Amino acid sequence: MRRMIGWALLLTGVGGTAWAADCAEDRVTLRGSFGEASFTVVVADDAAERAQGLMHVEEMDPFSGMLFVYEEPQPVAFWMENTLIPLDMIFADATGTITRIHADAVPLDRTPIPGGDAVQFVLEINGGMAARLGLAVGDTLQHPAIGPGAADPCG
Numbered sequence: 001m002r003r004m005i006g007w008a009l010l011l012t013g014v015g016g017t018a019w020a021a022d023c024a025e026d027r028v029t030l031r032g033s034f035g036e037a038s039f040t041v042v043v044a045d046d047a048a049e050r051a052q053g054l055m056h057v058e059e060m061d062p063f064s065g066m067l068f069v070y071e072e073p074q075p076v077a078f079w080m081e082n083t084l085i086p087l088d089m090i091f092a093d094a095t096g097t098i099t100r101i102h103a104d105a106v107p108l109d110r111t112p113i114p115g116g117d118a119v120q121f122v123l124e125i126n127g128g129m130a131a132r133l134g135l136a137v138g139d140t141l142q143h144p145a146i147g148p149g150a151a152d153p154c155g
Contacts, residue, residue: 023142023143023144023154023155024144025043025143025144026040026041026042026043027039027040027041027143028041028065028067028123028141028142028143029141029142029143029152030090030098030123030133030135030139030140030141030142031139031140031142031152032098032134032135032136032138032139032140033134033136033139034133034134034135034136034139037063037133037135038063039063039064039065039123039125040061040063040064040065041064041065041066041067041123041143042065042066042067043066043067043069043145044066044067044068044069045068045069045145050068050070053066053068053078053083053124054066054083054085054087054124055081055082055083056082056083056084057083057084057085058084058085059085060085060125060126062126062129063125064125064126065123065124065125065126066123066124067121067122067123067143067145068121068122068123068124069120069121069145070119070120070121072094072120073093073094073118073119073120074117074118074119074120075114075115075116075117075118075119076091076114076115076116076119076122077112077113077114077115078102078105078112078113078115078122079109079110079111079112079113080105080106080107080108080109080110080111080113081108081109081110082108083105083107083108084107084108085107085126085127086104086105086106086107086126086127086128087104087105087124087125087126087127088101088102088103088104088105088124088125088126088127088128088129088130088131089101089102089105089113089115089122089123089124090122090123090124090125090130090135090141091115091116091119091121091122092119092120092121092122092123092140092141092146093118093119093120093121094118094120094146094149095140095146095149095150095151096121096140096141096142096143096146096150096151096152097138097139097140097141097151098135098136098137098138098139098140098141099115099116099118099119099137100115100116100137101130101135101136101137102115103127103128103130103131104127104128105127121141121143121145121146123141140152142154
C-alpha cells in the first residue's frame with residue numbers, strides 16, 4: 001500500500017496564486033473558501049481494494065491519501081481495524097460535494113463511522129489535515145472518477 005508517492009499542496013487565496021490543478025488519476029483536488037489543496041492518492045475502486053483500504057500503513061506523506069470510489073451513491077460506514085494511523089474521512093456525494101467530514105478517526109478502533117446515505121466518494125487523508133486546511137461541508141472534490149454533473153468537473 002506504500003504506492004503513495006510525493007505530495008503537493010496548492011493553496012489559492014492563502015498567500016498563493018491561482019493555479020489550475022491537473023486532472024489526473026493519482027490526484028484529488030479539493031476546493032472551497034479556504035482555497036485549493038491537492039493530494040496524491042491511490043484509488044480504491046473495487047471491493048477488494050476498498051476492503052484493504054489503508055490497513056497496515058505505518059505513515060503517509062502529508063498530502064497523500066486514498067480515494068474510495070463506489071459505482072453509485074450508497075450508504076457507507078468505515079472502521080479503523082488494522083489501520084495504524086489517525087485519518088480524516090471526507091465523504092462526498094455523486095457530484096463530488098463534501099457531505100460529511102469525520103476528523104481524527106482513532107487507529108485500530110472497530111467502531112463504525114457512518115458517512116451518510118448517498119456517498120459515492122470517500123477521501124482518507126492524515127488525521128488533522130482537514131482542520132488545518134479549513135475543509136468544510138459543501139467544499140468540492142475534483143478527480144476523473146467524478147463524472148458528468150460534478151460540482152467541480154475535470155477539464
